[in-house]
Amino acid sequence: MDPDAQPRPAPLPTTTSPLGAVDSLTVRSEAAAAVGSALLSGGMASYRVKAAMALTARALGLDSFSSIVTFTDITATATLGGRYRTRITQPDHVGVDVDHLARIHRMVEQLPARVSAAEIFEQLARIAARPPLYGALVNALAAGLACAAFSFLNGGGPIEMLAVLIAAIAGQAVRRTMQRRHWNHLLVTVIAAALTSGVYALAVGVPTLLGVIEPGHRGGYLAAVLFLVPGFPLITGILDIVRSDFSAGVARLTYSMMIILAAAASVWAVGIAVGMGPDSTNLLTLPLAAELPLRALATFVGVLGFAVIFNSPWRIALGAALVSLVANTLRFVMTTGEVPPQLATLAATTLVGVLAYTAARIWHIPRTSISVPAVVIMIPGFTLYTAFSLMNTGDVTGSLMLLQEAVQVILAAGFGLALAHLATSPSWRRVAHPH
Structure with a gap:
């Protein structure tokens, strides 16, 4: 039912909200908290x-609004005329929706000097009522293309890319269906990873048996499940920690690791059942003159696919893909020149952050809507899943070496974006929190 069609209940009498006071402290604090939620x-x-x-x-006329924000909760205290009110807000569902983020960001940025709580609620209701920009078929196809691009970047050939495309489309279609029903994220990840792995095994196994x-x-095999890598909470968790928001940052990183481990365990279990696992043999090798433009194209397609999964409008999705094309190509050139991967990633993601800042200022959007999709392609999900598989086969040394490499690259990616924030945003250079 349309939330606008429901009559708004009359405010209850409280010590801070006299009966009939439409824009009382309670109502205004509820509106500000609704934006955060x-x-x-x-x-x-x-x-x-x-x-x-x-x-x-501030636009609602409150004297102050101090808040503590975690991954799933907001605790905020508002003051007005010597009175105060503290409340806890919990969003019904935490996910990623760049279209909604961009519209709410623009709404807040364009608020007049004074606004009523009713106007805030009305605008939020209109944004919340917007359906996904892309249907189920386009969303699943975007995941398939993104993972196929990942497969190429990790040395996969045409047959691997085709199998990855088929498997990831099937996995994302099921994942999206379960997500829209607000199923438990870990359960969704386990099911989607198992289905994707099984489809990939069939996609290469059946033609092999038929000759x-x-x-x-x-x-x-591992590239097919890379659409499950939790890029948004992984990167924003590091950014939160840089800002000393440890309650939010640690929670986001913990959630990310749980999702990665759930996917890896599911992929490993299916691999044991069907005799499939990570394989570094028969990788595609190309001369640098041919590989460089193809890697740039794969980066563009991969980031565009992830941006579509994140429900990014086309302008933002194309912007993120172009930014990553430049930065990830630079990263590849640097690693080819024997620059350590973590240092190359740090330089590339710092460039992403600066370019995202420029785009955000021009288009009036949150910079994370550009920077996070652009950086997701650099997250070593393939390495993480391989490390988990090696651990379960008893190759502890090989697993720890890969895990160490992956963690260093992930930290470099997050710190690169943080450096860009510190260089371009005065508020990031200060210790004070917004209030």
Whole structure:
């Protein structure tokens, strides 16, 4: 039912909200908290949630609005005329929706000097009522293309890429269906990873048994599930920690690791059942003159696919893809020149952050809507899943070496974006929190 069609209940008499006071302290604080709740449910980092609520509270005429934002909760205290009110807000569902984030960001940025709580609620209701920009078929196809691009970037050939495309489309279609029913995230991840792995095994196994293709082609097995890598909470968690928002940052990183471990365990279990696992043999090798433009194209397609999964409008999705094309190509050139991967990633993601800042200022959007999709392609999900598989086969040394490499690259990616924030945003260079 349309929330606008329901009559708004009369405010209850409290010590801070006299009966009939339409824009009382209670109502205004509810409106400011509703903005934060909508941003948090769309995947926004905690600092931006705090800043948006503080700006909204100021436009509502509140004297102050101090908040503590975690991954799933907001605790805020509003003051007005010597009175105060503290409340806890919990979004119904936490995910990623760049379209909603961009619209709420623009709404807050364009607030007049004075606004009523009713106007805030009305605008939020209109944004919340917007359906996904892309249907189930386009969303699933975007995941398939993104993972196929990942497969190429990890040395997969045409057969691996085709199998990855088929498997990831099937996995994302099921994942999206369960997500829209608000199923438990870990359960969704386990089911989607198992289905995707099974489909990939069938996609290469059946043609092999029929003699259509030669045996092998396991190189894309792990690439097929890379759409499950929790890029948004992984990157925003590091950004939260840089801002000393430890309650939010640690929670986001813990959630990310649980999702990765759930996916890895599911992939490993299916691999044991069907005799499939990580394979670094028969990788595609190309001369640098041919590989460089193809990697740039794969980066563009991969980031565009992830941006569509995140429900990004086309302008933002194309912007993120172009930014990553430049930065990830630079990263590849640097690693080819024997620059350590973590240092190359740090340089590339710092460039992403600066370019995202420029785009955000021009288009009036949150910079994370550009920077996070652009950086997701650099997250070593393939390495993480391989490390988990090796651990379960008893190769502890090989697993720890890969895990160490992956963690260093992930930290470098997050710190690169943080450096860009520190260089371009005065508020990031200060210790004070928005209020």
